[in-house]
Amino acid sequence: xxxxxxxxGKMGKTIEKIAQQRGHxxxxxxxxxxxxxxITKADVAIDFSIPSVAFNNICNCFxxxxxxxxxxxxxxxxxxxxxxxxxxxxxxxxxxSNFSLGVNIFFELNKTLARMMSNLKQYQVSMEEIHHTQKLxxxxxxxxxxANGIIAEHSNYEHWKLDESREHTIPITAKRIxxxxxxxxxxxxxxxxxxxxxxxxxxxxxxxxxxxxxAEWLVEKTGVFTMNDVLNIG
Numbered sequence: 242x243x244x245x246x247x248x249x250g251k252m253g254k255t256i257e258k259i260a261q262q263r264g265h266x267x268x269x270x271x272x273x274x275x276x277x278x279x280i281t282k283a284d285v286a287i288d289f290s291i292p293s294v295a296f297n298n299i300c301n302c303f304x305x306x307x308x309x310x311x312x313x314x315x316x317x318x319x320x321x322x323x324x325x326x327x328x329x330x331x332x333x334x335x336x337x338s339n340f341s342l343g344v345n346i347f348f349e350l351n352k353t354l355a356r357m358m359s360n361l362k363q364y365q366v367s368m369e370e371i372h373h374t375q376k377l378x379x380x381x382x383x384x385x386x387x388a389n390g391i392i393a394e395h396s397n398y399e400h401w402k403l404d405e406s407r408e409h410t411i412p413i414t415a416k417r418i419x420x421x422x423x424x425x426x427x428x429x430x431x432x433x434x435x436x437x438x439x440x441x442x443x444x445x446x447x448x449x450x451x452x453x454x455x456a457e458w459l460v461e462k463t464g465v466f467t468m469n470d471v472l473n474i475g
Contacts, residue, residue, distance in 0.1 A: 242460060244453075245269035245283035247298040248290030248313065251375075255449040256287055263453060271298070280305050285456045292316040292377060299323050299334070308333035308459045312340050312452055314382030324465055333459050337468045338382030340451030344425075345468045347440040351387050351427060354438060355394035364429040364436070366391060366398065367406070369414040371424040379403065379415035383425055388413060391427075422448075 242265045246253045249270040257267050268282050273291050280286060280301055285308045288298050292315030302309035303326045311334070320336070327334045339345070358364055370384040380388075380403055388401035388411045399409045406412040422442040429436040442448070451468070458471045 242266070242457065243268040243282060243284045244456060245271065245280055245286040245307070247271045247286055247288040247309075248273070250289070252289040252312075252445055252449065253287075255445045256289065256452055259446065259449045260453050260456075263457075265453070280307050283307055285310065285460050287311075287452050287456050288313055289452070296323060300326055303327050303330045303332040303334070306330070306332070308456075308462070310335045310337075310340075310452055310455045310459060312337060312448065314338055314385075315378035317382075327465055331463050333462045333464060333466075335455050335459055335466045335468070335471070337451075337455070338386040339423075339448065340455060340468065341440075341442060341447040342451050342454075342472065343447060344383060344440055344442075345451070345472055345474065347425070347438070348386060348390055349474055350438060352390040352394050354427075354429075354436075355391040358429055358436075359395045359397070361431075362397060363431040365431070366395070367412050367414070367428050367430070368401075369416070369424075369426045369428075371416045371418055371421050373421050374417045374419050376417060379417070380413045381415070381423070381425075383423065384413050384415070387425060387427060 244260050244265050249272050271278050286302045288311040290313050295313035295316040296319040370381045392398050398411050401411040403413050424441045426439040455471050
């Protein structure tokens with residue numbers, strides 16, 4: 242499989258290594274300042290760029306008939322436009338806030354716990370996420386996905402808010418610490434006890450492997466998919 246890497250930072254280089262280990266060819270690497278490139282040589286593109294260029298990268302793939310997997314966060318104000326173009330061009334698209342196989346299992350565990358806790362009003366939920374200092378957005382896309390999973394399943398919560406606690410709102414604390422790939426902690430606390438679930442990433446390899454597996458799965462398909470489709474979970 243011929244892969245284009247849109248975004249060639251630390252994550253892009255990790256994806257390159259894992260893709261090559263799995264027998265794939267990297268036929269194009271695009272850095273944030275590259276605007277004139279030929280995407281058509283690729284069978285699939287993997288976008289881990291930056292928020293300011295992600296939407297253009299994704300649209301370029303749709304306009305040229307190249308399936309695209311995107312793990313860039315912070316651009317979702319244009320997400321609906323991307324879906325509309327994907328449908329118009331009969332493209333193929335997977336967006337995920339986190340491609341780690343473990344995190345996607347964690348997403349499902351989070352929703353199950355929220356459903357169980359929905360009728361136990363004595364427990365108040367909070368969330369903390371920690372990432373490396375190069376991460377541009379806060380809270381992380383993974384934290385937002387987790388918060389939305391709780392909101393979908395828990396009758397007491399309607400919103401999330403960064404660094405602020407109010408009624409019917411999940412407070413999210415975001416920390417940036419050098420060389421932390423990603424930690425997400427969800428806590429339910431009452432006056433008598435505390436329940437915590439946590440996912441701690443040791444390195445970027447889990448994210449990269451999931452992205453490559455998603456790209457392998459997406460080739461020759463049409464439509465908009467999620468990691469639940471790739472992993473057949475949920």
